[in-house]
Amino acid sequence: MIRTGLRNAIFAGSAPHHSPAVAQVRTLLKSIGGFVDAKPVRSYDFISIGSGPAGERAAIIAAQYGRRSAIIEMAARPGGAMVNTGTVASKVLRETALVASALRRRPIPGCEGGVPKGLSMKRFMARRTLAQLEEADHIEDRLEGSGVEIIHGRGEIVDGHTVRVTHDDGSSLLLTTEYILIATGSSPARGKHVDFSHPAIVDADGILELDTMPHSLVIVGAGVIGSEYAGIFGELGVDVTLIEPRNTLLRFLDEEIRAVLLHGMDEVGIKLRFGQSVAKVEGLANGRARTTMADGSTIESDCVLWSLGRNGNTAHIGLENIGIEPDERGNIKVDARYRTSCRSVFAAGDVIGFPALASTSMEQGRVAACHMFDIPFLTKIADTVPIGIYTIPAIGAVGLTEEEAVSGGRDIVVGRAYYRDNPRGRMLGDDTGMLKAIFDRHTRVLLGVSIVGMDATELVHFGQLAIHSGHGIQYLVETCLNYPTLTELYKTAAFDAIAALLAPATAKAAA
Numbered sequence: 001m002i003r004t005g006l007r008n009a010i011f012a013g014s015a016p017h018h019s020p021a022v023a024q025v026r027t028l029l030k031s032i033g034g035f036v037d038a039k040p041v042r043s044y045d046f047i048s049i050g051s052g053p054a055g056e057r058a059a060i061i062a063a064q065y066g067r068r069s070a071i072i073e074m075a076a077r078p079g080g081a082m083v084n085t086g087t088v089a090s091k092v093l094r095e096t097a098l099v100a101s102a103l104r105r106r107p108i109p110g111c112e113g114g115v116p117k118g119l120s121m122k123r124f125m126a127r128r129t130l131a132q133l134e135e136a137d138h139i140e141d142r143l144e145g146s147g148v149e150i151i152h153g154r155g156e157i158v159d160g161h162t163v164r165v166t167h168d169d170g171s172s173l174l175l176t177t178e179y180i181l182i183a184t185g186s187s188p189a190r191g192k193h194v195d196f197s198h199p200a201i202v203d204a205d206g207i208l209e210l211d212t213m214p215h216s217l218v219i220v221g222a223g224v225i226g227s228e229y230a231g232i233f234g235e236l237g238v239d240v241t242l243i244e245p246r247n248t249l250l251r252f253l254d255e256e257i258r259a260v261l262l263h264g265m266d267e268v269g270i271k272l273r274f275g276q277s278v279a280k281v282e283g284l285a286n287g288r289a290r291t292t293m294a295d296g297s298t299i300e301s302d303c304v305l306w307s308l309g310r311n312g313n314t315a316h317i318g319l320e321n322i323g324i325e326p327d328e329r330g331n332i333k334v335d336a337r338y339r340t341s342c343r344s345v346f347a348a349g350d351v352i353g354f355p356a357l358a359s360t361s362m363e364q365g366r367v368a369a370c371h372m373f374d375i376p377f378l379t380k381i382a383d384t385v386p387i388g389i390y391t392i393p394a395i396g397a398v399g400l401t402e403e404e405a406v407s408g409g410r411d412i413v414v415g416r417a418y419y420r421d422n423p424r425g426r427m428l429g430d431d432t433g434m435l436k437a438i439f440d441r442h443t444r445v446l447l448g449v450s451i452v453g454m455d456a457t458e459l460v461h462f463g464q465l466a467i468h469s470g471h472g473i474q475y476l477v478e479t480c481l482n483y484p485t486l487t488e489l490y491k492t493a494a495f496d497a498i499a500a501l502l503a504p505a506t507a508k509a510a511a
């Protein structure tokens with residue numbers, strides 16, 4: 001093993017290049033792994049492999065606190081799946097779909113709208129491209145403004161303090177650092193026997209590259225991504241079939257909330273096939289695809305979206321050089337500080353698995369950087385992490401569902417509020433949405449909120465703050481809220497809970 005000080009001095013360029021020790025080490029390096037082409041160069045305090053939300057936020061914190069920080073990124077633009085293939089892309093697409101369907105959902109006599117048949121996906125996605133470019137520009141500005149260096153190329157860990165960057169032209173560079181953050185994200189899991197080279201068979205990355213809007217779409221897998229895309233394409237009038245081997249979708253949701261979502265999907269004509277497995281997906285000579293179910297039935301469609309989970313991007317990043325073995329999903333194990341089993345190497349974001357969200361990835365990255373350098377700013381993520389699912393209707397949830405509270409032995413009272421009884425909800429034309437609040441029956445504090453309907457992913461944050469602050473029924477009824485707003489649903493739910501608490505007494509008095 002080469003002594004760290006000497007190695008750092010060599011790679012940082014501070015050791016005399018012609019010294020016998022250097023020549024000896026270079027010969028050794030050459031014999032053990034072909035570092036020969038790598039120019040010995042810069043030395044850093046912090047290096048992230050990956051510029052998605054985890055890597056970006058971590059690098060910025062480290063740089064803001066005076067550490068020399070760099071990010072290695074192999075894609076042309078920064079932002080990772082959050083900007084380039086996932087969050088931003090799919091959310092802009094969803095907003096565009098909602099604009100396109102707005103006149104159908106809220107008709108104005110005399111005004112017509114809708115999506116023309118055979119619309120080019122490129123034109124439909126024009127806003128997505130713009131939003132992605134703007135977001136990537138913002139990230140580059142933020143990184144540059146904080147003094148974080150972006151180094152383009154593929155990063156590979158050589159040892160706990162050294163990373164090799166290989167550029168597109170094959171040349172490479174060695175960087176030394178005090179700490180490494182693995183923030184390489186995840187990629188769609190692909191079925192082994194599914195031919196993704198056929199243009200009608202795509203994964204979550206490929207769906208954004210379609211040339212024309214499909215008339216029919218089969219989605220295999222009703223997880224968050226599959227359910228969100230079902231909503232987007234269903235909203236546009238595409239004939240969508242959503243197949244899920246389990247007996248329902250998004251099982252972690254409150255049952256009542258899920259029922260409203262399923263009703264909404266059914267209303268736009270999405271065909272739900274739960275408890276059914278796919279035996280085969282094949283591309284046809286006519287450019288379409290055929291999905292064969294386990295029971296032998298078949299569905300032909302313009303496109304099949306394969307959406308059965310994601311795997312951590314851990315292949316070829318040099319984990320074997322630091323003694324780390326990822327799990328079968330390619331995910332890396334970390335402790336509460338996001339440190340791996342190698343002391344100088346941390347990991348954050350999708351590459352550590354659940355919950356694998358942009359929102360959590362950025363916070364994990366920040367926390368990891370703070371622990372690396374003992375920055376007192378942040379030591380953990382707050383316990384109340386919200387869920388935001390951009391199905392149509394959207395879902396927001398935080399804290400306990402009713403089922404979780406009951407199975408956990410909590411004595412609860414439930415308050416419900418419906419969008420159709422709320423003035424803003426009526427203006428928006430959302431007549432199915434609901435907010436469900438779970439309170440402790442004795443202390444009356446809020447334990448959880450689940451919302452389905454317009455702006456649910458925004459509304460949930462008010463509940464998150466209330467839970468975090470230990471507020472409950474009393475605060476919600478005392479507090480004055482803007483009118484007309486959807487936030488008033490919280491107050492309505494609190495009054496509904498009070499009614500439920502009083503109900504036994506009222507019933508007794510009536511008797």
Ligand SMILES: Cc1cc2nc3c(=O)[nH]c(=O)nc-3n(C[C@H](O)[C@H](O)[C@H](O)COP(=O)(O)OP(=O)(O)OC[C@H]3O[C@@H](n4cnc5c(N)ncnc54)[C@H](O)[C@@H]3O)c2cc1C
Binds near residue numbers: 050
């Ligand atoms: C369709 C879809 C919709 C989503 N919607 C949401 C949502 O609404 N809300 C939400 O919170 N989350 C959402 N997500 C999840 C979110 O995008 C991810 O959780 C988040 O991007 C993960 O961040 P990350 O930093 O861990 O990795 P990523 O964002 O994946 O970034 C990893 C980066 O590392 C780079 N990289 C990988 N290997 C190397 C290497 N060896 N060398 C150099 N660079 C490398 C990659 O090029 C990439 O840029 C969605 C995801 C998808 C796919």
